[in-house]
Amino acid sequence: xxxxxxxxxxxxxxxxxxxxxxxxxxxxxxxxxxxxxxxxxxxxxxxxxxxxxxxxxxxxxxxxxxxxxxxxxxxxxxxxxxxxxxxxxxxxxxxxxxxxxxxxxxxxxxxxxxxxx
Numbered sequence: 001x002x003x004x005x006x007x008x009x010x011x012x013x014x015x016x017x018x019x020x021x022x023x024x025x026x027x028x029x030x031x032x033x034x035x036x037x038x039x040x041x042x043x044x045x046x047x048x049x050x051x052x053x054x055x056x057x058x059x060x061x062x063x064x065x066x067x068x069x070x071x072x073x074x075x076x077x078x079x080x081x082x083x084x085x086x087x088x089x090x091x092x093x094x095x096x097x098x099x100x101x102x103x104x105x106x107x108x109x110x111x112x113x114x115x116x117x
Contacts, residue, residue, distance in 0.1 A: 024051035031058040038062065 021028075027044065028051050031037035037058030046052055089105060096103035 018050075020048045020050045024048040024054075027051045028054035031055040032061070033058075034062055034065075 027040055027048075031040045031051070031054050037055045040051065041055040041059055044051065044055075089108075093103050093105065
């Protein structure tokens with residue numbers, strides 16, 4: 001009885017890999033390294049659906065990452081300008097507070113007045 005349970009556990013733990021997966025494991029894994037998936041998709045034999053499946057997924061992920069990277073760099077100048085403006089206004093607030101003056105920042109004043117402490 002104990003041997004049967006051990007044998008069943010061993011059978012469940014073994015991964016199910018067909019021949020195409022065995023043949024294409026390396027290419028399928030390499031396809032997730034940035035542009036290599038697109039290269040594999042374009043220049044290798046398409047007779048292994050396992051490799052093609054992973055190369056397609058990797059290409060979509062790579063394109064998504066490329067788009068996200070471009071959006072980040074496109075927004076970078078805008079975020080820098082906003083940060084500089086916020087820093088300048090903060091510096092002005094610091095100076096006014098040090099001089100004992102009340103410095104009301106138009107958009108910020110309304111939001112700050114609604115805060116409860």
